[in-house]
Amino acid sequence: MEEVEALATSVAIISTSMLASGTTQQLRDQYGGYFHIRANTNINTASIAAANSSMDTYLSAVRSTFVSEGREVHNLTTGANGQIKFSIRQSEMTFGGVMMRMEKLKAEGVVVAYTVNGATLEEVFLRVCGGEK
Numbered sequence: 001m002e003e004v005e006a007l008a009t010s011v012a013i014i015s016t017s018m019l020a021s022g023t024t025q026q027l028r029d030q031y032g033g034y035f036h037i038r039a040n041t042n043i044n045t046a047s048i049a050a051a052n053s054s055m056d057t058y059l060s061a062v063r064s065t066f067v068s069e070g071r072e073v074h075n076l077t078t079g080a081n082g083q084i085k086f087s088i089r090q091s092e093m094t095f096g097g098v099m100m101r102m103e104k105l106k107a108e109g110v111v112v113a114y115t116v117n118g119a120t121l122e123e124v125f126l127r128v129c130g131g132e133k
Contacts, residue, residue, distance in 0.1 A: 032119025043082030
């Protein structure tokens with residue numbers, strides 16, 4: 001899928017019939033599904049107990065910032081060195097909405113840096129082919 005992403009301008013997903021076609025961006029928009037967010041906190045890992053307590057505070061801040069009006073935070077996990085990972089359905093929030101909320105968390109000192117990625121073509125392929133069954 002990385003080659004398709006790098007080289008193709010138009011893509012067709014075919015099984016026994018044409019399942020989907022369009023530009024890579026059109027397919028991501030139509031079949032994508034989630035924005036994937038990774039954020040780094042300013043957690044001090046000197047004390048494991050303090051780090052766990054701090055991470056609970058950061059996770060609560062993420063939930064309260066994103067969860068409202070029926071929205072959910074999916075796959076909320078923590079990683080090494082204070083990293084938080086989670087996903088938001090694209091049907092529940094726009095890219096701009098995600099960015100505004102992440103900037104709010106950054107201004108509040110909850111996160112120090114973050115990345116927001118849209119759907120990959122691999123995710124699109126799996127959703128299209130999964131829907132055929």
